[in-house]
Amino acid sequence: MKKISQITLIFTLLVTLVCSQFAVNISPAQASGNDPLGLKAEAAILLDAKTGKILYEKNADKVLGVASMSKMMTEYIVLESIKEGKITWDQKVNINEYVHNLSKAPGLSNIGLTQGESYTVKELYQAMAIFSGNAATVALAEVVGGSEKNFITLMNKKAKELGLKDYKFVNSSGLNNSNLLGQIPAGGPNEENVMTARDMATLAFRLLHDFPEVLETSSMSKLKFRDGKEYPNFNWMLPGLIFEYDGVDGLKTGSTDFAGYGFTATAKRGDQRFISVVMKSTSKNERFTDTTKILDYAFSTFDTEKVVKKDYQPKKQGTIAVDKGKEDQVKLKTNKSIDLVIEKGTAKDYKPVVVIDKKKLNEDGELVAPIKKGEKIGYVTVQSETNNYGFLTKDGEKLASADLVAAEDVEKANWFVLSMRAVGGFFGNVWDSVSSMVKGWF
Known part of the structure; x- marks a missing residue:
């Protein structure tokens, strides 16, 4: 028994030694199964904007809050409605009491909209796309859908058409429903829009392909509004802003307590454009530093090559x-x-x-x-x-x-040729049969 115990002890020590050595040789990323870029964001994805070829991903199928990045769907539907002639850029939109009150609600991203005053669709679109104006977004939803409730139906329907898999839209702006002053268009009183990083990338991919003019607005670092004020774009990677990055010209940021901080970016250098998404970063700055890591990786690692x-x-x-x-x-x-x-x-x-x-x-x-x-x-x-x-x-x-x-x-x-081939085929088959029969005799 004593000899067996000694053998067991030696075996245990050897196993421990091997396992320890194995652990030393594994990088932290490999050991935990986490991403090689060391991003702090909970989910991320990178793709070639031309083909949608995925070049990197981290928890890309995890359903998370998207906050104001969901305004990209509102942008898509507005741009589609303009293309189809349902609305126009110059169309006047009269501001109702609810939209006015929402525009002055404390703690929300907004450009003040005066009740009873008319704004053009273009003014509201710019307020939404550049300064992430929530009230402006609701006003656009009401114009296109007749009501925000109807517009949410359009958003979810369009998501399916675009090939999104795991999503739920409960409002047009990306706010928590609890911030909507009791005017909840869909979902529960504390719900928010949710998607995966893969779905967010799909939406960005389709938005850029179907409506490339979206970049005309998303690339604007500042918005001069009719109230005389100047509003900076929340995409701080645009030219002249804090995290300026060569080539960035879109697309949309978002943040709520539930969603954390997110950013769907696109950047172009020469003929190459990339799309990146980071979701649930823990700070405003982090979403931009993570995006910088992704885009640095993209431009330094990948290139267009002829494979066939x-x-x-x-x-x-x-x-x-x-x-x-x-x-x-x-x-x-x-x-x-x-x-x-x-x-x-x-x-x-x-x-x-x-x-x-x-x-x-x-x-x-x-x-x-x-x-x-x-x-x-x-x-x-x-x-x-x-x-x-x-x-x-x-x-x-x-x-x-x-x-x-x-x-x-x-x-x-x-x-004639076909007939001769048929005849030749016939005699060929006969000859094969005769040859086989003769061979069978010997």
């Missing part, structure tokens, strides 16, 4: 059989190059993946003549084992692919 050349012909599926054609096969090639924002120097890690459109093939897996040069036969995309984040949306994924097309015309063979 134009006219690329796949090695294994570079040709495909053709039925009833003058030629019995056709060459395939890509109609364009595939350029992706990837980690610098990693283009070799991306391998082409060929996808043939099965609807183009007969039951024998062949194309059927005639085939025209440039006709789409499928597409080529890429895969990499070094980046498993994927793309934000299916539409973005399509941007990271190239059509696989016929490299030449293949005319349909005439009836």
Whole structure:
């Protein structure tokens, strides 16, 4: 028994020693499973603004409060309503008692709006987008939806249309419902809008793609309003502000006690634009220092590289059989190059993946003549084992692919050629049968 105890003790000491050594060799980020950038924000995400290719994420699917970043959805719907002719920039909006009272409520971000006075949609939009005016946001919601309650229905419907997954909008401004002076459009008395960082990035991605003019307002460092006052943008990373960052021109900040401090940013240098989101930072400054870390990482680490050349012909599926054609096969090639924002120097890690459109093939897996040069036969995309984040949306994924097309015309063979092939095929089958039978004799 004593010998067994000694062996057990030695074994325990060895295990402890190995585990201790293993722990020393693991970085804190690896040990805790936390992000390598050391962000303090509870959730974050980074993506290429052109394709929505995700380059980094931290707790991107955790549902959190979004505060005034939810005004981006209000912006989207307002811009869409203008595009569709439902409202205009010059349209006058008369301020009612509720909006007036909300605009002077203490502790809220607002530009004072006078009851009975009319403001243009553009004035209210700028007050919302630049100084995060909550009362101005409600006024816009009432114009578009008829009431803020109706507008909340539009917000949730639009969220679904845009591909958001985990969200809930209970008001247009992003305030806590308890701040709305008893005029609660949806949800409980203390509810707030919630989303994930992934959904927030999706909203920003669609906003920039569908309405790039949003940057005309979000890039303004200050707003000179009709009251003669000058209001600074809460995005302190814009030119001339405290955390000025080269290339930043949007999009929206937000903060409440429940949501903490958040920031959805976008920055462009040269032809490259990134979108970043940080959620539930613990201070105003922290959301900007975290965003600076993300954007520094983006611009220093990633670049646009050609991962598949134009006219690329796949090695294994570079040709495909053709039925009833003058030629019995056709060459395939890509109609364009595939350029992706990837980690610098990693283009070799991306391998082409060929996808043939099965609807183009007969039951024998062949194309059927005639085939025209440039006709789409499928597409080529890429895969990499070094980046498993994927793309934000299916539409973005399509941007990271190239059509696989016929490299030449293949005319349909005439009836005589087809007849001779059929005859040749018949005798060929007969000969094969006879050969097999004769072989069976010996």
